Amino acid sequence: MMLFLLLALHLSAVFAFPLERDLSSDPPTVTLDSATVTGIHQGNLTKFLGIPFAQPPTGSLRFQLPQAITFYNGSINATDYGPICPQQAAPFPVSIRDFFNFSLPFSFGDFFPNRTNSTVPTPESEDCLTINVIKPTNVSADAKLPVLVWIFGGGFQRGSAFGYDRTATRIVNRSMELGEPVIYAAMNYRVSAWGFLASKEVQEVDAGNAGLVDQRVALEWVQKYIGNFGGDPSKVTIWGQSAGAISVSLQMLAYGGNSSNLFRGAFMQSGAPIPVGNITGGQVYYDSLVNQTNCSDSNNTFTCLQQVPLDTLQAAVNNTPNYFSYQALALAWSPRADGVFLQDNPQRLVQQGKVTNVPFVTGNVDDEGTLFSLSSLNVTTDEQFEAYISTTFVPGADESTLEPLWSYYPPEEPYGSPFNTSDRNAVTPQYKRIAAFQGDVTFQAPRRFFMQHLLANSTSSGETQKMWGYLSKKLKFTPIIGSFHISDLDIGLLDDYIIYFTYNLDPNLPDATDSTSNITLPFGLGSLLPGQPRWPEYTTEAPRLYTFPILGDRPDISNDTYREAPMQYLMNLSLAHPL
Known part of the structure; x- marks a missing residue:
């Protein structure tokens, strides 16, 4: 039941405007060990792009945990993003595309603004473990600015740091406007089978969750080198959305909650520790790759897969389910408990308190599941819904265990997602129901x-x-998908809060006031009240959410009690039957 998160959303892509390069001044440089790294100027920003932080994970290092680069020599050209890691295909279903083309007055892609400033798509390569640093141009090497480290999303199947160049540029420019400048860093990490191969064979060679360890090694790089760029390694906040947010939460759980002082805060948009089980839960997908790559007769299938040509391996990976497949968020490739990086199932680690104790912000959009439910429009009856959920998300649960689920997520359209839209957006009799469950x-x-x-x-x-x-x-x-997954990131809804949190370990804006924090007006009329409400801490006595309303700019404060019984049931169910 993984998520994906995925999304996808990396759905699209990356084509917009060419990089603006300021050629009027000398190219910027920074020294790493004995190497000179040359970057570029872009407007008010300086970018150092595509710096390798680990050895190329190719050949005998494919699927293995990353090997950090420990010393730099020579010259490094950091003027362009490095190659993106191999991606799993996630085509939008033709039937859905046709549905949208005939039913909606807009292009579906309009809701996924390009996140990069480049007209040239970056190539894919297994030699992809690079990190990027973006900073205000006039920042000196001894500035000791807070550091914001981005971890991209994409359902653990797709994505790259390159794909969020526009987001990076937006956040650093905004930090300067606010007078709270930050240093931004973002790494590539391996996705899909390259980063999340899972089976007993993988467990035997201690190669589980390689993609998460890629992130970890990049965070260690930040600790070692970010001071050379003007950043303060003691003031690092990690930030992600979707699979990136899940990754942030799992970095908090890594090695039993031992952060090794890699970060002091965390910001998560649409992602938390997910209900996944042991690494052997991915055996069926591992075996599928073995069978499709002529490795089934090998004495060592893991070694055989390391030697398979990239094109052959990628074709086999593309034949496994993706987040736009029928099984949607029950992902084939995702983090799983390997006994080392994740010592137990993530939610059990949470129960055990094995979590790094740092301040954090986490939240959701209202209709997280809509995008991922467009691939199951052929599920139209109650019987089909029950079969879909029981076989795809909780195989092994008996009928009596699942019985409460059918009433917690009823078929009546007003109860489904997009929530609070009456019977609108019900493109099939079960679509809103599936969307509510998946979200x-x-x-x-x-x-x-x-x-x-x-x-x-x-x-x-x-x-x-x-x-x-x-x-x-x-x-x-938004027709059909409502407050859809990734919408908060794409409109920059939380940018200011992220910047202030990176500085203060508190997301509140300077003009926040307690005098209006407890006043909530309907229909977005709260935006007429003076000032911003103070964002209250989430506590046992007052588990409250900073809620961005449908209309108006002023957030409300609401209690975190929506769908309380259904969600409690889901967590108990997933603990008993993790994927």
């Missing part, structure tokens, strides 16, 4: 589970963990 089981319920169990752990241990939660209902009137 809750993968995104909403894990977020609440994470926060509430950490509060319980804090109470029992006496060690308080500061946290803030949010919910966005923006773009609710």
Whole structure:
């Protein structure tokens, strides 16, 4: 039941405007060990792009944990993003595309603005483990600015740092406008089978969750080198959306919650520790690759897969399910408990309190599951819905265990997602029902589970963990998909809060006031009140969410009690039957 998150959304792509290069000044340089790294100027920013942080994971290093580069020599050209890691194909279903073309007055792609400033797509290569640093041009090497490290999303199947160049540029420019400049860094990490191969064979060679370890090695690079760029390694915040946000949460759980002081804060948009099981749960997909690449007769299938030509391996990977396949968020390739990086199932680690104690912000959009439910429009009856959920998301659960689910997520259209849109957007009799289930089981319920169990752990241990939660209902009137997954990121809804959190470990804006924090008006009329409400901490006594309303600019404060019983049921179910 993984998520994907995925999304996809990396759905599209990356084509917009060419990089603006300021050629009027000498190219910027920075020294790493004995190497000179040359970057580029772009407007008010300086970018150092495509710096390798680990050895190329090719040949005998394919699928293995990354080997960090420990010393630099010579010259490094950091003027362009490095290659993106091999991507798994995730085509939008033709039937859905036709549906949208005939039914909607817009292009579906309009809702996924390009995130890069480049007209030239970056090539794919297994030699892809690079990191990028973007900073205000006039920042000196001894500035010691706070550092914001981005981890991209894409369902653990697709994505790259390159694909978010526009987001990076936006956030650093905005930080300067606010007078709170930050240094931004973003790494590539391996996705799909290259980063998340899972089976007993993988476990035997201790190669599980290689993609997460890629992220870890990049965070260690930040600690070692970000000071050369003007950043303060003691003031690092990690930030991600979707699979990136899930990754952030799993970095908090890594090695039993041992952060090794790699970061002091975390910001998660649509992602929390997910309900996945042991690494052997991916055996069926591993075996599929073995059978499709003529490795089935090998004495060592893992070694054989390392030697398969990239094109052959990629074709086999593309034949496995993706986040736009029928099984949607029950992902084939995702993090799983390997006993080392993830010592146990993520939610059990949360229950055990094995979580790095740093301040964090986490939240969701209202309709997380809509995008991922467009691939199951052929599910149209109650019987088909029940069969779909029981076989795809909770195989092994008996009928009596699942019985409450059918009433918690009823077929009546007003109850489904997009939520609070009456019977609108019901493109099939079961679409809104599936969307409500997928959004809750993968995104909403894990977020609440994470926060509430950490509060319980804090109470029992006496060690308080500061946290803030949010919910966005923006773009609710988007036909069919409502307040869809990734909408908050694409409109920059949280940019200012992220910047202030990176500085202060508190997301509140300077003009936030307690005098209006508890006043909530309907229909977005709260935006007429003076000032911004103070974003309250999420506590046991007051588990409140900073809620961005459908209309108006002023957030409301709401209680985190929506769909309380269904989400509690889902978490108990997923703990008993993790994928």
